Ligand code: SF4
C-alpha cells in the first residue's frame with residue numbers, strides 16, 4: 001500500500017467526527033507506519049523519558065527530531081517511515097503514548113481514513 005507523505009495531525013481542518021460513535025482501535029499498527037510527524041509535547045517528553053527510565057536529555061537526543069514546521073519536537077521515524085517506538089508489532093511506550101496517537105481517529109482524522117484504519121465503530125450510549 002502506498003501512503004501519502006502525511007495524514008495531517010491533530011487540529012487539522014479536515015477532521016470529520018461522528019457524534020454518537022466511538023471507534024475502537026484494533027491495534028493494526030497502520031497509523032504507526034505512516035510518514036509524518038508524531039508530535040510530542042514537553043509534558044509528554046517528561047512522561048515518556050520517565051517511563052523509559054532515561055534522562056530527558058537522552059530521550060530527546062536519541063528519539064526525537066524537530067517537527068516539519070519546526071515548532072516543536074516529533075518522535076523519530078525509521079528508514080521505512082515506521083515510528084521509532086514501534087517494536088515487535090506494538091508500541092514500546094503504549095501507556096504514555098503521545099496524545100496525537102491516542103486521539104486518532106476519535107479526536108482527529110483525515111479524509112479517507114477509514115480505508116486504512118481497522119478501528120471498529122460502536123455506538124456511544126446517550127448520556128442519562
Ligand atoms: S487507530 Fe486504526 S490504524 Fe491505528 S492501530 Fe488502531 S485500528 Fe490501526
Ligand code: SF4
Pocket residue numbers: 031032033038075083084085086087090091092093094097098101
Ligand atoms: S508512539 Fe506508539 S502509538 Fe504513537 S506512532 Fe509511535 S508506535 Fe505508534
